[in-house]
Amino acid sequence: MEKPIRKEYWENVYQSKEFHQVGWFQHHPTVSLDIIEFINISENAKIIDIGGGESYLVDHLLALGFKNIQVLDISAKAIWKAKSRLGKNAEKIKWITEDIVDFNYEKDFDLWHDRAVFHFLLKKDEIDQYIDNAKNAIKQGGHLIIGTFSDKGPDKCSGLPVKQYSISNLESTFYPHFKLIQALNLDHYTPSGQVQNYSFCCFERT
16 A cells, blocks of 8 residues: 555545544553563653554553653544544654654664554565564663564454564564564454454664
8 A cells, every 4th residue: 555545545434433433442552561561661751653643552541650652643533533542741752753664763762663554564664664663762771662463463454454473473573673572472352352462572772
């Protein structure tokens, strides 16, 4: 899918559906929060949530006292909805409306979080660009948390084809720039009752 079409597609998803209707909805992102607790980063850590959109992760990060949070999403509508939900707290977040493939940042993030964005990239050049962007944006010793559909998960999400990853696939994909420090497979139950198996990995930037 070409980038302008991709943006239009996701704008339409967030325009036409409430967040509790989409397959990736989580009111409490337990796994992500458990991994963040495991890596034990400071409240001043610089965090970016890739494809954060309407995700409730940012609400929980604020409640935990994190002070330096950025949220990136391709959809301006998704970000508008999140800001509306957060109200005054939205002013504490830096919001970025951009395609992750175009994202280019200096190396100073302590944590890069991505639940269910990376697996939408199917072309090798876009996958390579994502890895390059993460490598360049995360400081040495920083962390990358990534969740994708596993090799036992669906081959589509929100009507689009995805690339499935086993834990070992993810590890080899991000090698040698990232070292795997924690991994698990888990089932996510969508609002419609479907089961989606995820691979979740936490890497350290080498």
